[in-house]
Amino acid sequence: MVKIGLERIDTQEGVMVEALLDSRATRLVISSEFAKKQGFKLKKLERPMNVRNVDGLLNKEGPIEYIVEVNIYYQGHRKRMEIDVIGGQKWMVILGIPWLACHNPEIDWKTGKVKMTRCLEECSKQWRPVQGKLGWEKQKEEEAKEEARRRREEKEKKKQKKEKTMEVKKVAKEWKI
Numbered sequence: 333m334v335k336i337g338l339e340r341i342d343t344q345e346g347v348m349v350e351a352l353l354d355s356r357a358t359r360l361v362i363s364s365e366f367a368k369k370q371g372f373k374l375k376k377l378e379r380p381m382n383v384r385n386v387d388g389l390l391n392k393e394g395p396i397e398y399i400v401e402v403n404i405y406y407q408g409h410r411k412r413m414e415i416d417v418i419g420g421q422k423w424m425v426i427l428g429i430p431w432l433a434c435h436n437p438e439i440d441w442k443t444g445k446v447k448m449t450r451c452l453e454e455c456s457k458q459w460r461p462v463q464g465k466l467g468w469e470k471q472k473e474e475e476a477k478e479e480a481r482r483r484r485e486e487k488e489k490k491k492q493k494k495e496k497t498m499e500v501k502k503v504a505k506e507w508k509i
């Protein structure tokens with residue numbers, strides 16, 4: 333799993349999302365529910381495309397009818413790519429061979445570490461995420477808020493636990509147990 337940024341081509345708004353790296357996937361996949369929720373523009377293909385899964389069987393959701401075109405950011409690398417839109421899958425994004433072949437990263441499958449050391453020169457040149465764009469900023473803010481909320485909750489929980497322990501101790505003392 334890697335955290336990537338997906339940027340809308342039209343508005344240049346971005347979202348961060350956990351993606352699955354899958355060297356067996358012949359294409360890139362985005363969940364249709366996620367794509368719609370995030371406001372990505374779905375492009376209808378002129379002709380639906382039959383896609384075979386890893387096991388050689390046709391995709392049970394039927395042929396691909398839509399794709400989205402996005403900029404995919406990872407570790408400062410940006411690549412404009414087309415992603416197949418598929419409904420009812422558990423991953424939000426799957427990065428298959430086209431993305432892997434483009435950056436040819438060194439992947440430690442045991443630890444999950446990904447090193448972008450083997451990119452072509454033109455790839456590393458076009459890196460630099462768009463800064464200060466609304467979507468990214470908004471998300472960063474939301475993530476910070478979420479983190480603060482989580483911390484507050486944790487603190488509250490600790491406090492409650494401590495109070496409970498004190499109470500038990502008090503009762504134990506009174507009852508001499």
Ligand SMILES: [Zn+2]
Pocket residue numbers: 409410434435448451452455456
């Ligand atoms: Zn690259």
